[in-house]
Amino acid sequence: MAVLFAGGSACFVVASLPGFVQLVGSAVVGVVYFVGSLQFTSAAAIQWGLTIRRFGLDWWAGAIQFAGTLLFNLNTYDAMQEGLDAASYDRLVWTPDVLGSICFLVASYLAYRESSGGFFRRPRRGRESVIATANLVGSIAFGVAAIAAYWTPTSGSVLDLAAANAFTALGGLCFLTGALLLLPRHRPSSGPVGAC
Numbered sequence: 001m002a003v004l005f006a007g008g009s010a011c012f013v014v015a016s017l018p019g020f021v022q023l024v025g026s027a028v029v030g031v032v033y034f035v036g037s038l039q040f041t042s043a044a045a046i047q048w049g050l051t052i053r054r055f056g057l058d059w060w061a062g063a064i065q066f067a068g069t070l071l072f073n074l075n076t077y078d079a080m081q082e083g084l085d086a087a088s089y090d091r092l093v094w095t096p097d098v099l100g101s102i103c104f105l106v107a108s109y110l111a112y113r114e115s116s117g118g119f120f121r122r123p124r125r126g127r128e129s130v131i132a133t134a135n136l137v138g139s140i141a142f143g144v145a146a147i148a149a150y151w152t153p154t155s156g157s158v159l160d161l162a163a164a165n166a167f168t169a170l171g172g173l174c175f176l177t178g179a180l181l182l183l184p185r186h187r188p189s190s191g192p193v194g195a196c
Helices: 002-016 020-024 026-049 057-078 086-116 127-148 161-182
Strands: none
Touching (some): 002 020, 002 161, 020 026, 026 057, 057 086, 086 127, 127 161
């Protein structure tokens, strides 16, 4: 699960880096985003599956996050289409992006609340709280990126492409941090070095 979250996060970071689209072309960027979204969905399905027996806050967070990843699958798949006008772009790409970002924000808030005891409380010390905080900040960044990615028909372009890419990269880095912290820690053996 952690490896899939990390892979998806890395895809979103790389695809949004300045100059990447000039280096590889928009078609490859679209594929990288789509592959990243599929990894997020796979990881979210595993995470939600782990909470199936406990119908509580973590179950709801997992369910909402999974729904958000499915919306990102739609968003990134439809974004690979060429020749979309502003209305089609906003309906097929931007709307699932915004809805997916809202889902991520709600799920991250629920996870943060679970780990800290409340939104305005200082997070507890520990890996779980750091992961929840990183994911909440990442979700806020994805939300800002989604708003910045709105296609304005009057100008014929995205509202603020630089902000959309910058906040996508920031969100991806936050999610990557959380994913890497999910990886199991290596525990040193209690025996002498080289012992079997």
